[in-house]
Amino acid sequence: MLYLAGKPIQCTWDTAMRELWQIFLSFFRIGMFTLGGGYAMLPLIQREVVEKRQWVDSREFIELLALAQTSPGPMAINAAVFVGYKHRGVAGSLVACLGMTLPSFLIILIIAMYLVGFRENHYVESFFKGIRPAVVALIAAPLYALGKAIKIRWWGVLLAALIAMAIAYAGVSPAIMVVVAALIGLLNGMIRKHRSGENPDVS
Amino acid sequence: MYLDLFFSFFKIGLFGFGGGYAMLPLIQHEVVGTHHWLNVVDFTDIVAISQITPGPVAINMATYVGYVVSGNVWGSMLATLGVTLPPLLIMLIISRFYLKFRKNQYVEMAFSTLRPGILGLIAAAAISLVNSYNFIDKTSGLIFAAVFAASLCRIHPIKLIIASGLAGLLIYH
Numbered sequence: 501m502l503y504l505a506g507k508p509i510q511c512t513w514d515t516a517m518r519e520l521w522q523i524f525l526s527f528f529r530i531g532m533f534t535l536g537g538g539y540a541m542l543p544l545i546q547r548e549v550v551e552k553r554q555w556v557d558s559r560e561f562i563e564l565l566a567l568a569q570t571s572p573g574p575m576a577i578n579a580a581v582f583v584g585y586k587h588r589g590v591a592g593s594l595v596a597c598l599g600m601t602l603p604s605f606l607i608i609l610i611i612a613m614y615l616v617g618f619r620e621n622h623y624v625e626s627f628f629k630g631i632r633p634a635v636v637a638l639i640a641a642p643l644y645a646l647g648k649a650i651k652i653r654w655w656g657v658l659l660a661a662l663i664a665m666a667i668a669y670a671g672v673s674p675a676i677m678v679v680v681a682a683l684i685g686l687l688n689g690m691i692r693k694h695r696s697g698e699n700p701d702v703s
Numbered sequence: 704m705y706l707d708l709f710f711s712f713f714k715i716g717l718f719g720f721g722g723g724y725a726m727l728p729l730i731q732h733e734v735v736g737t738h739h740w741l742n743v744v745d746f747t748d749i750v751a752i753s754q755i756t757p758g759p760v761a762i763n764m765a766t767y768v769g770y771v772v773s774g775n776v777w778g779s780m781l782a783t784l785g786v787t788l789p790p791l792l793i794m795l796i797i798s799r800f801y802l803k804f805r806k807n808q809y810v811e812m813a814f815s816t817l818r819p820g821i822l823g824l825i826a827a828a829a830i831s832l833v834n835s836y837n838f839i840d841k842t843s844g845l846i847f848a849a850v851f852a853a854s855l856c857r858i859h860p861i862k863l864i865i866a867s868g869l870a871g872l873l874i875y876h
Contacts, residue, residue, distance in 0.1 A: 533861050534757050539828035543860040559818070563805075566817045567797050569824065573716045573790025574726075574759030581794040586802060590795065597791050604758020605783055608766040609776065611752060623872065628755045630871015631864055632837040633847040638863060640829040641854035647822055656819030663823030668830040681820030682813040689812025 519588055520595045526553060527580050527599030534576055534604075535631060541576050543638040545583075546646075555587040558649030569678045576600055659684075705781055708772060711738060712765045712785030719761060719786075726761050734764070740772045761786050842874055 526548050534541040542565075550561050568578035577597055584596030647657070663681065666672040711733045719726035727750065734740050741749070753763040762783060769782030804810050838844065850863050 529861070532757050533864055534759075535755070535864065539825060539832075542825065543854065547860055562818045562821050563801070563814055565821045565824070566814070567801055568794070569821075571790055571794045571797050572719050573786070573793070574719075574761045576759045577762075577787060577790045578794045581791055582798045582801075585795060585798040593791070593795055593798070597787060601758070601762055601783065601787055604756060604762045605766050605779070607756050607758070608752070608763045609770060609779055611756065612767050612770040612779075623876065624755065626872045626875035627868040628871065629839060629843075629875045630846060630867045630869070633843040634850040634863055634867035636829055636832045636837055637847045637850035638854055638860050639825065639832065641851050643822060643825060643829075644855075646825075647819075650818045650822075652819050652822070656816075656822075659816060660819045660823035660826060663820050664826035664830060667824065667827035674824050674827070677820060677824065678817065681816045681823075685813045685816030686809060689809070689815065693808075 516588070516591075520591060522553070523555075523584055523588060523592055524595045524599040527584075527596045528603060530580075531576070531600040531603040535628075535635060539575075539639050540635045541579070543642055545579060546642055549583050555583055558646065560586070562646060562650055566678055566682075569675055704773065705778060707738065708769055708778055709781045709785040712769075712782045713789060715761065715765075716786040716789035719790075730761065730764050734768055740768055745771075846870060 530541055530544045530548055533544055546558075546561060549555050550558055556564060564579055564582045565575075567582060568575045571578045577600060580596035580600040581593040584592035584594070586592075588595070647660075650656075652660070659681065663677045667674055667677055715726065715730055715733055719729055731746055735743055735746050749764060749767050750760070752767070753760040756763055765782040765786040766779045769779035770776070772778055772782075801810075805814075838847070846867050850867055853863055854860065
């Protein structure tokens, strides 16, 4: 048997494979239950990836959402790629992406092939009438815990409220609000730095 | 035709900023407008199916259109691969830079306001989902309240989704 730094290589290979398999399974589960658009996966990712597996912490989870907003394509894919990459490099991101995509791929394929009247089915319709308000609740419920995790202050709450209203009621694109929010922080930081640079006594 | 499928969905993946429903006009332009793979009625039907099946709308759309156009699984696979590849590559690069530069003071400055900002984005998503499509009667409100409370009590989201689906089956059947 080959040894590397005192450990059998076989063993590290097994560990790597097991972790990749775990990433795949976690994202397969998330992909399976992401019903009703990108934001519906947030509670699932938070529960599975942040709390259970601890691959990213709450702060990184928020930051990953910001990054996922600035990259094109479905947010679910972007989030999967980030978590996979952070935990297990490129292989991890590929596996996470595959896990996230596979459930919807398989289900849609089956529908396209066999179930033409799927949408009109009375049972399916009733089932989803129950799920729709639940998804909204699941998206809203973690906000408080997330706010606490990033140690949000009064100005943060105000900013979040303004951004929420701009998007929900004025129809501003979320991507634009991400850029605006980042610029505000950058500007504020640079002004502070500039001031403390001019008179170092005051800071 | 297979190449057409791949590159059309590659384009959708590359320029589809904002994810999900923000990508729909772009998808419609490619699938209905440019290539005439679907008519508007079929397109609307698939959007509706996407809403009641798991996963990103763009992936659902790619899989479905790929199958309808080619009549087999390969078309589905190519279209899905096409729409996944650009975000995968771009997000890999972004993740790499982020993990490298997140201790950078300018990145930290930007994130100081971005973090609360993202909470605003999540709140906006929840607000915009409070509509007559998701909330059809008083029962919807009850389900919302129950799931909200249960979620605060840290019951797993998957359990809550299944439970509310079964509740819907019992109530609306």
